[in-house]
Amino acid sequence: MGGSPCCDTTALKRGPWTPEEDRKLLAYIQEHGHGSWRCLPENAGLQRCGKSCRLRWTNYLRPDIKRGKFSLQEEQTIIQLHALLGNRWSAIATHLRNRTDNEIKNYWNTHLKKRLARMGIDPVTHKPSHAALSSPNGDSKNAANLSHMAQWESARLEAEARLVKESKHRQTQHASASAPAPAQLLNKMATRLTPPRCLDVLNSWENLGSKLKIGSSGSNRDIPSPTSTLSFLENVSTISRVESSEITGILGTFGTEIDAFGTQQCDINMTWTMESTDENVNFVHLLLSRSGDGILTDNGGRDGEELEDNKNYWNDITNLMTCHPSRSPKL
DNA sequence: AATTAAAGCAACCGCCACTGA
DNA sequence: GTCAGTGGCGGTTGCTTTAAT
Numbered sequence: 001m002g003g004s005p006c007c008d009t010t011a012l013k014r015g016p017w018t019p020e021e022d023r024k025l026l027a028y029i030q031e032h033g034h035g036s037w038r039c040l041p042e043n044a045g046l047q048r049c050g051k052s053c054r055l056r057w058t059n060y061l062r063p064d065i066k067r068g069k070f071s072l073q074e075e076q077t078i079i080q081l082h083a084l085l086g087n088r089w090s091a092i093a094t095h096l097r098n099r100t101d102n103e104i105k106n107y108w109n110t111h112l113k114k115r116l117a118r119m120g121i122d123p124v125t126h127k128p129s130h131a132a133l134s135s136p137n138g139d140s141k142n143a144a145n146l147s148h149m150a151q152w153e154s155a156r157l158e159a160e161a162r163l164v165k166e167s168k169h170r171q172t173q174h175a176s177a178s179a180p181a182p183a184q185l186l187n188k189m190a191t192r193l194t195p196p197r198c199l200d201v202l203n204s205w206e207n208l209g210s211k212l213k214i215g216s217s218g219s220n221r222d223i224p225s226p227t228s229t230l231s232f233l234e235n236v237s238t239i240s241r242v243e244s245s246e247i248t249g250i251l252g253t254f255g256t257e258i259d260a261f262g263t264q265q266c267d268i269n270m271t272w273t274m275e276s277t278d279e280n281v282n283f284v285h286l287l288l289s290r291s292g293d294g295i296l297t298d299n300g301g302r303d304g305e306e307l308e309d310n311k312n313y314w315n316d317i318t319n320l321m322t323c324h325p326s327r328s329p330k331l
Numbered sequence: 332a333a334t335t336a337a338a339g340c341a342a343c344c345g346c347c348a349c350t351g352a
Numbered sequence: 353g354t355c356a357g358t359g360g361c362g363g364t365t366g367c368t369t370t371a372a373t
Binding site: 016060 | 339341342
Binding site for chain 1: 358
């Protein structure tokens with residue numbers, strides 16, 4: 001783990017943490033909180049620098065950390081957010097409860113990036129590789145994808161420009177740090193001027209989902225064993241001239257940051273991911289972007305533990321789409 | 332069984348943003 | 353406005369484990 005140390009470490013230990021060090025750090029923080037990381041090592045009796053203690057706590061010892069295999073839902077969320085946010089691992093981590101940015105980053109680099117590459121998707125740009133674009137029967141689908149991509153990109157870029165203008169004003173109004181709302185997330189993203197990214201990956205992931213639904217060879221050990229009727233759909237669509245209050249009605253009960261949409265009529269681009277069986281809708285993730293200003297919101301990815309009546313939830317969404325048939329979803 | 336290569340991941344560093352003096 | 357201290361983030365390293373030969 002190369003490079004020069006971050007501080008004077010002549011008397012400080014480096015490298016892997018021992019169980020005894022973990023115990024000391026855990027016990028100290030549980031009793032006193034971490035307070036100043038700089039002072040913590042001495043107070044806790046550790047021969048480590050504060051930075052090392054903070055890293056060990058945030059990436060390993062924190063009691064709310066979820067460890068182990070990533071679920072299919074988590075993988076999809078990471079890919080979708082990476083398409084929007086790029087390598088903003090901490091921002092992505094705020095959307096995956098109990099996963100650390102470091103763990104997500106490692107998982108992306110060791111699993112997802114390679115898998116996307118095998119699927120013909122450039123993991124940096126999230127655009128299809130040349131080979132994928134020139135597939136014999138993909139022209140019409142790609143054209144539709146490009147249309148949606150253009151809508152998303154347009155909305156996102158508009159939002160970035162607008163939010164850069166507003167950033168100074170917002171900074172004075174949002175002095176207290178809390179979990180970032182999607183608009184705040186975009187604000188932070190905008191200040192770093194991320195390169196344009198697209199959402200072709202969603203469609204390729206859909207293809208993977210379709211293969212999984214049909215296949216029973218079990219060759220892909222990364223995917224949880226499906227039930228006999230598991231279906232998995234992803235889509236991007238645009239609802240025209242919808243009252244955002246209609247969407248509020250659907251999402252409001254799940255504590256969504258729908259307030260960002262206000263109450264006026266607007267065009268809304270909608271990306272959704274769902275997983276269902278005959279009996280249940282196990283997971284629904286909605287990502288909405290208002291055309292014009294590109295304000296984003298989502299439902300955070302709702303799973304079976306959170307959705308009391310998943311089928312009704314999904315029915316509400318599909319009914320809404322049906323009421324706006326001009327660009328209804330391809331189900 | 333031994334060796335080598337690849338994968339996984341914890342931990343590190345440098346940089347940057349924020350805050351208060 | 354400037355500067356130092358601090359915490360957080362993203363990129364990277366290198367040790368350990370697993371798979372392949």
